[in-house]
Amino acid sequence: MKIMFKESGLPSAAPEDTTFRIRFTELSAGYTGHPVLHQLSAAIPALATTALVGPNGSGKSTLLGVLAGVIRPTAGELHHTGSRPPAFVPQRGAVGDALPLTVRQTVEMGRWGERGPWRRLTRRDRATVDAVMDRMGIADLAARQLGDLSGGQRQRALIAQGLAQESDLLLLDEPTTGLDPEARERIATLLTELVADGVTVVHATHDLDAARAADACLLLREGRLAGQGRPGQVLTPSTLTRFWQPA
Numbered sequence: 001m002k003i004m005f006k007e008s009g010l011p012s013a014a015p016e017d018t019t020f021r022i023r024f025t026e027l028s029a030g031y032t033g034h035p036v037l038h039q040l041s042a043a044i045p046a047l048a049t050t051a052l053v054g055p056n057g058s059g060k061s062t063l064l065g066v067l068a069g070v071i072r073p074t075a076g077e078l079h080h081t082g083s084r085p086p087a088f089v090p091q092r093g094a095v096g097d098a099l100p101l102t103v104r105q106t107v108e109m110g111r112w113g114e115r116g117p118w119r120r121l122t123r124r125d126r127a128t129v130d131a132v133m134d135r136m137g138i139a140d141l142a143a144r145q146l147g148d149l150s151g152g153q154r155q156r157a158l159i160a161q162g163l164a165q166e167s168d169l170l171l172l173d174e175p176t177t178g179l180d181p182e183a184r185e186r187i188a189t190l191l192t193e194l195v196a197d198g199v200t201v202v203h204a205t206h207d208l209d210a211a212r213a214a215d216a217c218l219l220l221r222e223g224r225l226a227g228q229g230r231p232g233q234v235l236t237p238s239t240l241t242r243f244w245q246p247a
């Protein structure tokens, strides 16, 4: 198993093709005694939005975990062309509602990778935090408790925490699940704007509208790649009927 980055203190030797941000070949991964992903080969285009879609349990979150570097592949190769580690925004439920954190403290945690936990933030750190809170439209919520926010506000705070890491690769696990249509639309617009700002976005989603709005789509089924390409090519009516039959 090989994991390769292109620059700065990380193992090099990634191919020079800059049209993709991540490429993986024959990638397998899973949990102890439970293989989940089987020999996936695909490329994630740079400066684009890629949707990971598939039925429950098909391996979307596991693949995101592998791309984020928190799950180690058991076989295959993974090439990153970016120079910074990815920023990973886990599923909403994975972040405790009861944590007594303000929105600003939540976003500041995105600087911990640079600064170390609980260290005093530098002026530059604070400027970064201010900028990403503005970007996500949550500056006026800075002093509010995370647990008191609406789902959409909370999701924007978590995305801001990811952006505070100043990565060029944002990995999001179901960023619009459980949100009302207006909040979904707002997140979708923000993600599109981030791509225009130079960020590559990968999100796992059950939201077919969000998947259709992506530039590229990877369709998973039982841990295998069942399709990749533009959403219009992958999410055809027959595929949707086969994969998402009503219960």
Ligand SMILES: Nc1ncnc2c1ncn2[C@@H]1O[C@H](COP(=O)(O)OP(=O)(O)OP(=O)(O)O)[C@@H](O)[C@H]1O
Pocket: 031, 032, 034, 036, 054, 055, 056, 057, 058, 059, 060, 061, 062, 063, 204
């Ligand atoms: N921490 C874990 N330990 C063991 N098995 C796990 C773990 N997390 C997930 N799994 C299993 O791995 C498989 C794939 O799960 P995963 O969460 O990646 O799928 P998913 O496509 O994201 O599903 P969903 O759409 O329901 O979120 C499932 O069988 C799941 O039960």
